[in-house]
Amino acid sequence: MKSTTSISAAAVLLAAPSVYAGLINFPPIPKDLTTPFQQRLAAYGPSSVSVGWNTYAAQSSGCVQYGTSPDNLNLKSCSTIGSTTYQSSRTYSNVVILSGLAPATTYYYKIVSTNSTVGHFQSPRQPGDKTPFNLDVVVDLGVYGADGFTTSKRDDIPTIQPELNHSTIGRLATTVDDYELVIHPGDFAYADDWFEKPHNLLDGKDAYQAILEQFYDQLAPIAGRKLYMASPGNHEADCTEVPFTSGLCPEGQKNFTDFLHRFGQTMPKAYTSSSTNATAQSLAAKAKSLSNPPFWYSFEYGMVHIAMIDTETDFPNAPDGQDGSAGLDGGPFGATHQQLDFLAADLASVDRSVTPWVIVAGHRPWYTTGDSSSACSSCQDAFEDLLYTYGVDVGVFGHVHNSQRFLPVYKGTADPNGMTDPKAPMYIIAGGTGNIEGLSSVGSVPSYNAFVYADDYSYSTMKFLDEHNLQIDFIRSSTGEILDSSILYKSH
Numbered sequence: 001m002k003s004t005t006s007i008s009a010a011a012v013l014l015a016a017p018s019v020y021a022g023l024i025n026f027p028p029i030p031k032d033l034t035t036p037f038q039q040r041l042a043a044y045g046p047s048s049v050s051v052g053w054n055t056y057a058a059q060s061s062g063c064v065q066y067g068t069s070p071d072n073l074n075l076k077s078c079s080t081i082g083s084t085t086y087q088s089s090r091t092y093s094n095v096v097i098l099s100g101l102a103p104a105t106t107y108y109y110k111i112v113s114t115n116s117t118v119g120h121f122q123s124p125r126q127p128g129d130k131t132p133f134n135l136d137v138v139v140d141l142g143v144y145g146a147d148g149f150t151t152s153k154r155d156d157i158p159t160i161q162p163e164l165n166h167s168t169i170g171r172l173a174t175t176v177d178d179y180e181l182v183i184h185p186g187d188f189a190y191a192d193d194w195f196e197k198p199h200n201l202l203d204g205k206d207a208y209q210a211i212l213e214q215f216y217d218q219l220a221p222i223a224g225r226k227l228y229m230a231s232p233g234n235h236e237a238d239c240t241e242v243p244f245t246s247g248l249c250p251e252g253q254k255n256f257t258d259f260l261h262r263f264g265q266t267m268p269k270a271y272t273s274s275s276t277n278a279t280a281q282s283l284a285a286k287a288k289s290l291s292n293p294p295f296w297y298s299f300e301y302g303m304v305h306i307a308m309i310d311t312e313t314d315f316p317n318a319p320d321g322q323d324g325s326a327g328l329d330g331g332p333f334g335a336t337h338q339q340l341d342f343l344a345a346d347l348a349s350v351d352r353s354v355t356p357w358v359i360v361a362g363h364r365p366w367y368t369t370g371d372s373s374s375a376c377s378s379c380q381d382a383f384e385d386l387l388y389t390y391g392v393d394v395g396v397f398g399h400v401h402n403s404q405r406f407l408p409v410y411k412g413t414a415d416p417n418g419m420t421d422p423k424a425p426m427y428i429i430a431g432g433t434g435n436i437e438g439l440s441s442v443g444s445v446p447s448y449n450a451f452v453y454a455d456d457y458s459y460s461t462m463k464f465l466d467e468h469n470l471q472i473d474f475i476r477s478s479t480g481e482i483l484d485s486s487i488l489y490k491s492h
């Protein structure tokens with residue numbers, strides 16, 4: 001969401017600079033510059049996992065040792081390309097792909113460094129594995145602490161371990177055995193809200209980088225432990241959301257630069273089809289060639305096919321595109337129509353006997369409570385018919401900072417079948433996970449809305465019970481309380 005607060009406070013404080021000089025909250029640079037930080041894993045293929053991390057010095061080749069026992073990391077994989085970075089960044093992104101993994105198996109891994117420890121993860125389930133599993137949905141997750149939000153929204157921050165006191169990251173940590181992967185369609189860190197804190201006002205360039213470093217350090221206990229699938233939101237577009245500071249936006253902080261460095265080599269292209277159907281195989285091959293991670297791509301995990309889409313750029317009147325309504329001047333990242341052609345081929349390629357469930361996840365919703373300006377009508381024009389035509393089960397979005405669930409709906413009309421074999425997708429919003437902008441009020445509620453919650457931070461869990469039943473819960477982050485629970489039935 002766009003923030004419009006604090007601008008006048010910012011203008012006042014600019015007049016009294018000396019008090020705030022030198023207060024950027026950069027994490028300390030370690031003595032050992034090979035130390036890995038900001039670890040992030042992703043499903044990279046049916047039997048592959050990407051391991052991404054940042055270092056404070058360039059590495060000519062990153063390596064990861066791994067194996068199925070913590071005492072015997074007998075396998076090793078190295079990247080052929082070195083670290084990447086960009087102007088204004090203090091850190092370097094590294095990535096290694098681990099392939100040929102046994103399915104749904106615990107692997108132990110150690111990023112090769114003179115100062116690293118052994119972590120572990122579960123490798124992906126094969127497409128077509130019908131074992132029940134859960135995935136968590138978080139969107140609009142911001143940095144916690146002095147440069148971000150606090151559980152109480154106060155500015156006096158206690159000295160704490162940030163990752164455990166970020167109520168949503170903390171809940172993801174305490175429930176770590178309850179879910180197998182996380183999808184996060186957009187808005188990470190909120191580094192572009194640096195101007196909200198007075199101590200950052202004199203050094204927006206460094207404040208932006210400092211928030212990114214802090215946030216991805218806070219997220220690492222989760223993203224370095226679970227497959228963590230990312231796609232873009234408006235907060236990845238540019239170093240600032242407010243036109244008043246746009247003159248301070250330096251090279252290296254525009255056009256999704258950090259997002260691209262961090263996730264560009266870790267998110268997968270669409271998978272090769274596991275179907276025996278030749279039409280499905282050729283459509284999946286087409287989708288693979290048109291996919292453009294980390295902006296738009298798909299992956300399969302057990303009984304679900306998930307397409308991650310880019311609601312920011314690369315379709316007609318895309319809000320963050322060049323001349324887009326958000327004024328963020330991003331993209332395009334593909335050829336004209338590439339994203340929409342990808343999505344059409346990708347959804348058409350799904351063999352429902354392999355992956356009965358089909359989810360599309362993006363950042364900006366077209367169904368939401370509240371102010372109609374939060375509903376992305378150009379997204380609806382671009383995507384809604386594709387979701388409907390190809391029988392997508394659930395559309396997952398964020399951008400509005402609260403939790404919402406909609407009954408299956410198409411073009412503003414509720415599906416007459418409701419939650420039992422609807423033709424239209426149901427939609428959820430899981431944007432209430434916590435960030436410096438706070439929660440969005442509920443506002444007006446359309447008749448096809450089934451649940452909305454904006455009293456505290458929250459997120460969603462999708463439980464794939466079997467081929468026909470998908471349970472979606474909303475969880476209050478601070479307590480673990482289940483706020484809403486529903487089951488979508490599909491005969492598929």
Ligand SMILES: *[C@@H]1O[C@H](CO)[C@@H](O)[C@H](O)[C@H]1NC(C)=O
Pocket residue numbers: 030031032033035115
């Ligand atoms: C080793 O890594 C930890 C983080 O895992 C870091 O806090 C510490 O400073 C590093 N030690 C050195 C010598 O760089």
Ligand SMILES: *[C@@H]1O[C@H](CO)[C@@H](O)[C@H](O)[C@H]1NC(C)=O
Pocket residue numbers: 158160161164165
């Ligand atoms: C922050 O987390 C620590 C460790 O879990 C806990 O002891 C402390 O009470 C928490 N502080 C706040 C303000 O929630």
Ligand SMILES: *[C@@H]1O[C@H](CO)[C@@H](O)[C@H](O)[C@H]1NC(C)=O
Pocket residue numbers: 277278279280348349350
């Ligand atoms: C193969 O896939 C196509 C496209 O998804 C579908 O129309 C067709 O019915 C499938 N054929 C078989 C034998 O399943």
Ligand SMILES: *[C@@H]1O[C@H](CO)[C@@H](O)[C@H](O)[C@H]1NC(C)=O
Pocket residue numbers: 255322329330331332333
């Ligand atoms: C953003 O980056 C893409 C990919 O590098 C490039 O094609 C596009 O022109 C850039 N957009 C702007 C506004 O610089």
